[in-house]
Amino acid sequence: RGFRAVSLPHGDSPHANQLIRRREWVLKPDNTFAAAQMFDKLVVPNELCAGRFRPFLEDQAVSVLGSPRYCDEWLTKLAEFLPISPLGQSDSKLKIAIFLRKSNFTTFWEEVSEVVQMISAFKGVEIIIKPHTRSGWKQSLTKEAALTKLSNVSIADNDTHSAHLLNWADVIIDIATSVAFEAVKINKPVLAADYLHAGRSTVANFMPETELRCRDDVYKKIEGFLSNGCDSFYIEEHRALFLEEMIDVNGPDVLPQYVALLEEQIKVKFA
Known part of the structure; x- marks a missing residue:
């Protein structure tokens, strides 16, 4: 109890527009993303992703840290796990x-x-x-x-x-x-x-x-x-x-930024 909740990225926003699925006909903020209000911190890889949530969150609740999926460090690590083709x-x-x-x-x-x-x-x-x-x-x-x-x-x-x-x-x-x-x-x-x-x-x-x-x-x-x-x-x-803009948002060392943010959230909890 009392732990801070952090939402980490799911996806990198391959679409630059909003109306992309069947039966999406209205161009306005999608209330689906309002559920992010349950978190103390929302972390996203890029500003395209952040834009979905900003209508429902205070600016300080959103952090844009680059792509953990496509950054250099993870691609290097992923190559070690990849099965033989x-x-x-x-x-x-x-x-x-x-x-x-x-x-x-x-x-x-x-x-x-x-x-x-x-x-x-x-x-x-x-x-x-x-x-x-x-x-x-x-x-x-x-x-x-x-x-x-x-x-x-x-x-x-x-x-x-x-x-x-x-x-x-x-x-x-x-x-x-x-x-x-x-x-x-x-x-x-x-x-x-x-x-x-x-x-x-x-x-x-x-x-x-x-x-x-x-x-x-x-x-x-x-x-x-x-x-x-x-x-x-x-x-x-x-x-x-x-x-x-999409991968190395604050520089190429992306994963350490995620670690630092999570450590900071722990410090806030125990402060």
Whole structure:
């Protein structure tokens, strides 16, 4: 009794806009986040996340400390835990990983299928689609006959972790998932397929050069990667701002800031 309650981060806000789920029609503060009032301190990785809670909390109750999931220290540690990849060597000229969003987010699945089929028609391309970890089984795309019959398209199984795919792929196609943040961090090209869903992705918001606005954009980007390779994809000023605002908010030593905050809360309790 009397201990202070602290809410630690869940998620990194891959969407820059608010109305992203089915039946979300009203643009106003979401009362779901008012539940954060039960905590003495709310800790979030970035200001996009903080903005959801600020209408319901005093400023001093919110701390923005950077991303514990995508900071340097945790990515280094995570690599030590990662099982051996089930993905073998590939001779494909361009390897593409596509990360899908949870089923409750509005996604234009017909066009996702069209895009996968179009990309698969390029010579030398290989595609692996990663269903969402927690609800991928609800996505009919992964069982669509038009895709499953394609020899250069496969669906990742449960033993293939996102980090395996990030290491395997040359390019990531993102439908607004935070996994893309790690790809940006390691300077691997991300194509933010914003026209395939109802949101505005954080990646595209910071780095317009990543955004796909139509099927023509997809074609041109894939053609460009095949012709010119995948180096020098980002405008470095844009990428640096993304890392500063979304991951290394107060500097690259992110995890020590979380430790310091928790220790301070203990001191307050026993003061």
